[in-house]
Amino acid sequence: MELIHRNLLIGIHDALQETFFGERKYADKVIERLLKAHRQWGSADRKVVSEIFYNIIRWKKRLEYYMGENAKPDNIYKMIISYCLWTKTHYKKFEEFDGVKVADVLVKLKKNKVPSKAFEYSIPDWLVETFERELGANWEKEMIALNEQAPTVLRANTLKTSTKELISDLRDEDVTAFPIKNYPDAVQLEEKKNVFLTTAFKDGLFEVQDASSQKIGEFLDVKEGQRVVDVCAGAGGKTLHLASLMNNKGQIIALDIYAWKLAELKRRARRAGAQNIETRLIEDTKVIKRLHEKADRLLIDAPCSGLGVLKRNPDSKWKIDQQFLDRIKIEQQKILQDYSKIIKVGGKMIYATCSILPSENREQVDLFLKNNANYALLEEKKVMPSEGYDGFYMALIERK
Numbered sequence: 001m002e003l004i005h006r007n008l009l010i011g012i013h014d015a016l017q018e019t020f021f022g023e024r025k026y027a028d029k030v031i032e033r034l035l036k037a038h039r040q041w042g043s044a045d046r047k048v049v050s051e052i053f054y055n056i057i058r059w060k061k062r063l064e065y066y067m068g069e070n071a072k073p074d075n076i077y078k079m080i081i082s083y084c085l086w087t088k089t090h091y092k093k094f095e096e097f098d099g100v101k102v103a104d105v106l107v108k109l110k111k112n113k114v115p116s117k118a119f120e121y122s123i124p125d126w127l128v129e130t131f132e133r134e135l136g137a138n139w140e141k142e143m144i145a146l147n148e149q150a151p152t153v154l155r156a157n158t159l160k161t162s163t164k165e166l167i168s169d170l171r172d173e174d175v176t177a178f179p180i181k182n183y184p185d186a187v188q189l190e191e192k193k194n195v196f197l198t199t200a201f202k203d204g205l206f207e208v209q210d211a212s213s214q215k216i217g218e219f220l221d222v223k224e225g226q227r228v229v230d231v232c233a234g235a236g237g238k239t240l241h242l243a244s245l246m247n248n249k250g251q252i253i254a255l256d257i258y259a260w261k262l263a264e265l266k267r268r269a270r271r272a273g274a275q276n277i278e279t280r281l282i283e284d285t286k287v288i289k290r291l292h293e294k295a296d297r298l299l300i301d302a303p304c305s306g307l308g309v310l311k312r313n314p315d316s317k318w319k320i321d322q323q324f325l326d327r328i329k330i331e332q333q334k335i336l337q338d339y340s341k342i343i344k345v346g347g348k349m350i351y352a353t354c355s356i357l358p359s360e361n362r363e364q365v366d367l368f369l370k371n372n373a374n375y376a377l378l379e380e381k382k383v384m385p386s387e388g389y390d391g392f393y394m395a396l397i398e399r400k
């Protein structure tokens with residue numbers, strides 16, 4: 001990897017500045033816009049830009065130590081040069097780097113030591129405490145995994161194709177992919193590629209969906225002809241999977257509190273040829289009450305800290321804090337309590353999060369079960385980041 005084009009450097013700089021200091025700017029959206037605005041960049045340039053951009057977000061705190069100051073809107077070039085020095089990325093001495101005291105950074109790097117675990121793993125101090133408290137001795141193993149780059153995994157849309165056919169179609173478009181054992185619809189890319197440009201994507205043959213996330217759809221044990229409600233559907237990553245598992249038969253009602261997410265879900269459903277999905281916006285409590293005892297299956301893919309998916313969204317760790325965690329846990333319990341009434345007696349539901357903290361997962365389920373004797377936990381799965389893919393939690397619960 002080398003950084004030898006000035007326009008790439010400026011692009012990385014502006015994107016980092018926006019992600020770190022813009023209000024509610026998410027890294028994936030920022031980089032998507034940047035790459036769209038520079039269609040002239042070739043695939044090698046895009047790779048350089050996204051890799052350095054994401055790595056600097058991931059290693060922000062550690063880089064702050066090397067540069068001897070916290071990130072500020074006017075010292076992002078210093079952070080980029082510190083990154084290049086640390087990772088031995090070859091770079092040109094652009095004028096943007098003028099005034100940066102490289103020698104000071106090199107002195108710190110030479111010591112080969114950082115003062116605390118928070119610097120070592122590049123996470124906020126409060127998060128070190130939270131991980132230690134919640135995960136015990138295993139937390140460092142998981143944190144090492146969370147600092148790695150996520151592989152790109154696709155889900156073959158079985159309404160239109162199979163993993164085998166998809167792999168072959170992708171090969172025709174110069175994308176090499178392979179199946180993953182024990183993940184029936186998953187296909188992993190050999191190397192990162194912009195798969196959204198492929199004809200296979202435009203034809204709805206796949207969605208980008210992490211392997212662990214695909215486990216949730218399977219775990220819900222849906223059957224053709226059932227009524228399935230997905231209450232935190234967002235833009236429908238899991239809704240679309242459910243539609244293909246149900247072979248387009250039966251009904252899926254997808255809800256969320258944001259209309260724009262449901263609009264995106266509808267667009268994706270059209271591309272995927274998923275015809276059994278109806279979207280409903282949660283505008284008031286009546287929307288939920290009307291569904292009480294109406295569903296055979298219910299998916300609660302609850303809003304959470306996102307601490308299981310830091311490989312993919314490393315900026316989350318800079319955007320959340322202990323107060324956010326406390327608030328989201330109250331919200332999760334309320335969602336469980338209110339939405340669980342949607343399943344029929346004898347029906348099943350999943351409570352899932354992309355967090356690895358027991359306090360967002362099993363402890364939420366235990367509290368819910370303590371207050372609702374007519375529900376029982378059938379099975380749970382904890383997928384940890386050290387297993388290779390995203391960290392997820394899922395609990396299968398039955399209404400007795």
Ligand SMILES: C[S@@+](CC[C@H](N)C(=O)[O-])C[C@H]1O[C@@H](n2cnc3c(N)ncnc32)[C@H](O)[C@@H]1O
Pocket residue numbers: 231232233234235236237238239255256257258261282301302303304335354
């Ligand atoms: C983990 S995300 C869902 C991801 C989605 N299921 C997927 O697979 O792509 C959680 C979703 O819950 C929604 N949400 C937040 N609070 C909610 C609430 N009180 N009721 C319903 N949905 C809510 C958010 O807008 C977000 O889309």
